[in-house]
Amino acid sequence: MKTVIEPYLFFRGRCEEAVEFYEAALEAKRVMLMRFEEAPDQPPEGMLAEGWGKKVMHASVWIGETMVMMSDGCGADEGGFDGFRLSIAPENEEQAKKIFDALSSGGSVEMPLGKTFWSPCYGMCTDKFGVGWMVNVVAEQQ
Structure with missing residues (x-):
């Protein structure tokens, strides 16, 4: 299955x-x-x-x-995006920056893009609709 x-x-x-x-x-x-x-x-x-x-x-x-x-749901009271984020894995840092900048435009940045121990480029933002995103370039395996 x-x-x-x-x-x-x-x-x-x-x-x-x-x-x-x-x-x-x-x-x-x-x-x-x-x-x-x-x-x-x-x-x-x-x-x-x-x-x-x-x-x-x-x-x-x-x-x-x-x-x-x-x-849209069935009414203005339905919906909300608490308790989760969508994770997106761009192929490289250039693509990650483009995506991150577009998603955070009109929204907020919780963690700016930067190097972490698991990724050469990772950041968290919330778009203007309230959807949380994690932008994560997958590190090359050695």
């Missing part, structure tokens, strides 16, 4: 903006984006916040070799 973990992120009404951000910052490739009003079956009465028909019910993007799924 092959098991794959695919993150599913809820953006509290900012999903389309997040998809566009990751397309620019990480060269994410959009697979699909469906709005609630486009769904073949509509959510049960009262499940969806009023005025959310144009919000994103489901989106999928490839970031490198990982499928990341996203949604």
Whole structure:
């Protein structure tokens, strides 16, 4: 059995903006984006916040070799990104700096990029949507 973990992120009404951000910052490739009003079956009465028909019910993007799924959720109170970070492993320090700078733009830096005992280039940031990231260039094995 092959098991794959695919993150599913809820953006509290900012999903389309997040998809566009990751397309620019990480060269994410959009697979699909469906709005609630486009769904073949509509959510049960009262499940969806009023005025959310144009919000994103489901989106999928490839970031490198990982499928990341996203949604606005069903209302502004749903979501939040506490207790985890997404880790991304660029091939080299130049790529790491480009990714780190793009992800941290409009967000915050918790640990600037720098050399660590396990990586020639590692840093932690949180993007403008509140998603935590670890950028980690894998050290060459001696």
